[in-house]
Amino acid sequence: MQVFGSSGTRGVANEELTPAFALRVAKAAGSVREASRFAVGRDTRETGRMLENAVASGLAAVGADVDRLGVVPTPGLQAYAADEGVPAIMVTASHNPPAYNGLKLVGADGVELAVEALERVEEALLSEAFETVAWDETGRDRDVEGTNRRYVERVCGAVDAERVAEADLTVALDPGHGAGALTSPDVYRELGCRVVTVNGQPDGHFPGRDPEPVPANLDDLGRLVRASGADVGIAHDGDADRAVFYDEDGEPIDASASFAALAAAELDAGDTAVSAVNVSQRLVDVCEAAGAELELTPIGSTRIMTRIAQLEAEGAHVPIAGEGNGGVIFPDYRVSRDGAYIGARFLELLAADEGRASDVVAPYDDYxxxxxxxxxxxxxxxxxxxxxxxxxxxxxxxxxxxxxxxxxxxxxxxxxxxxxxxxxxxxxxxxxxxxxxxxxxxxxxxxxxxxxxxxxxx
Incomplete structure (x- = not known):
């Protein structure tokens, strides 16, 4: 694909990713998807509203009504799309620097569009095969309230909240000024945790750190864990579809190790895990120990989700998938990366073992x-x-x-x-x-x- 890479399309806003380009993508998506209604959301980036306006205009031009969700984590938009049965477009550049922005296309099932569907949209985009409508058939848009609240309730309802609450955990949270700042603090508090935050104000300039949650950007989180006596540190990227962890000593946990720990709790004999070609040996070892298969794909959430759908159509059970960058997928919950949910599932491991975060990942810390x-x-x-x-x-x-x-x-x-x-x-x-x-x-x-x-x- 020329336009849509491993996870949507991205570029420097107003240079590579312009409003005119976003409008064309929306017109192509609206023409190909043939839906009368779309949802549109954005992360906290400064150019988010500008591009959201362009996307809404492009969808309206091909006759689609638009539900404007405002600033919302990508998994929150995906949950809304699935609940309402409408396709969606997310304006986000995820972990990229503040100058970037991007577009991610989501189906009416709440799942990122598979490769084949993206290729059809791309073909319409490049050939400008847009099905614009007459002036009196253009779509209308409306602001939708409460999407973030619905998302928080969904995450909390999908985990063992009683077990987590009984563990009396303290969570140090770094949403990195991104969309997760509006939701993740509520998720972990409502699961019964004491929550302390850093970089917790939504801000598209990302003044505290760059959006990518890697150790080089997370010194503040390590210090917060140590200062607060937290049991675990959790950090998100800009659109909060990933979660990475720090242990009780304020030291980073390799994301491949936390992925392996989560996978070990999910996989049984005969199951299948899906990951990318840069998969860690940790996950290979977990699959072998469980008697589960491991399927590899090209890197990128789009490729992984496409393969999950193919395997499930063939009758395989895929309880876990993802990459060693904090982007873990639990398909039995939803075929999407969900940073708050990933964090909550890790809290379940802490609560179940009554141990420290370092103990949870110790068996997978050999690489x-x-x-x-x-x-x-x-x-x-x-x-x-x-x-x-x-x-x-x-x-x-x-x-x-x-x-x-x-x-x-x-x-x-x-x-x-x-x-x-x-x-x-x-x-x-x-x-x-x-x-x-x-x-x-x-x-x-x-x-x-x-x-x-x-x-x-x-």
């Missing part, structure tokens, strides 16, 4: 992960980087040093470690991921591949 970004400018540099990655991978595989997987980028498995190089679907970088039991081994692999890529630009 170190390293990620390096190699930036490029323009298509020529991108192609040079990918050619270098292919050459590096082919050489390693030919020397029988590693097994090669090319489902999405180039992954080399060394038995004790692996490394993957692939282009980002949302930013002008080629990402190099590596994992090993020793950080020095992982970092060495990642830096070796990154150096080969950078050499291609010299």
């Amino acid at each position: 170190a992960n390293v990620r390096v970004n190699v930036e490029y400018e323009g298509e020529a540099e991108r192609e040079a980087l990918l050619a270098a990655a292919e050459a590096y991978a082919d050489d390693a595989a030919a020397a029988d040093d590693a097994g090669l997987t090319t489902i999405d980028g180039y992954r080399l498995d060394y038995g004790d470690a692996w490394v993957l190089a692939r282009p980002s679907g949302t930013e002008p970088v080629v990402r190099v991921y590596a994992e090993a039991r020793a950080e020095t081994r992982a970092r060495g692999l990642a830096e070796d591949v990154a150096a080969a890529l950078r050499a291609a630009l010299d």
